[in-house]
Amino acid sequence: xxxxNTNAVSVYRETRIKTAGQGQLIIxxxxxxxxxxxxxxxxxxxxxxxxxxxxIEPIGKSILKIQEIISELMVSLDFEVGxxxxxxxxxxxxxxxxxxxEVNITLDIQRILSIRDMVIELRGAWGEAITxxxxxxxxxxxxxxxxxxx
Numbered sequence: 001x002x003x004x005n006t007n008a009v010s011v012y013r014e015t016r017i018k019t020a021g022q023g024q025l026i027i028x029x030x031x032x033x034x035x036x037x038x039x040x041x042x043x044x045x046x047x048x049x050x051x052x053x054x055x056i057e058p059i060g061k062s063i064l065k066i067q068e069i070i071s072e073l074m075v076s077l078d079f080e081v082g083x084x085x086x087x088x089x090x091x092x093x094x095x096x097x098x099x100x101x102e103v104n105i106t107l108d109i110q111r112i113l114s115i116r117d118m119v120i121e122l123r124g125a126w127g128e129a130i131t132x133x134x135x136x137x138x139x140x141x142x143x144x145x146x147x148x149x150x
Contacts, residue, residue, distance in 0.1 A: 030123035
């Protein structure tokens with residue numbers, strides 16, 4: 001039973017990704033990044049409280065996953081369409097990955113919290129942009145209409 005539930009969830013996620021628009025995919029990447037950032041923060045807190053070396057490997061895996069997501073966001077940038085905004089995002093994403101390398105070495109929770117705050121802010125900005133673009137597209141589509149006057 002658990003296997004069929006796991007398979008159903010996997011199929012649902014795959015379908016959701018395949019049918020999502022570009023903006024929705026970016027939001028999904030941000031959501032995953034926040035999930036792993038939260039996990040990294042939790043693991044770092046555990047490490048700082050107990051100095052348990054068993055948390056070092058999961059911290060590294062969590063940070064690696066975040067870096068993979070950030071790299072995917074970097075690859076998704078369109079410099080021709082996005083211009084300066086795309087270049088600025090690329091610089092910011094590069095900085096995130098550099099900071100994450102430092103977190104992995106220093107186990108500095110403040111650095112990962114800072115990245116988390118910025119990723120949440122970016123996710124919100126993308127959400128607003130997608131909503132605005134969708135609204136403007138629907139308004140433009142309703143204005144076009146069909147000329148039935150002949």
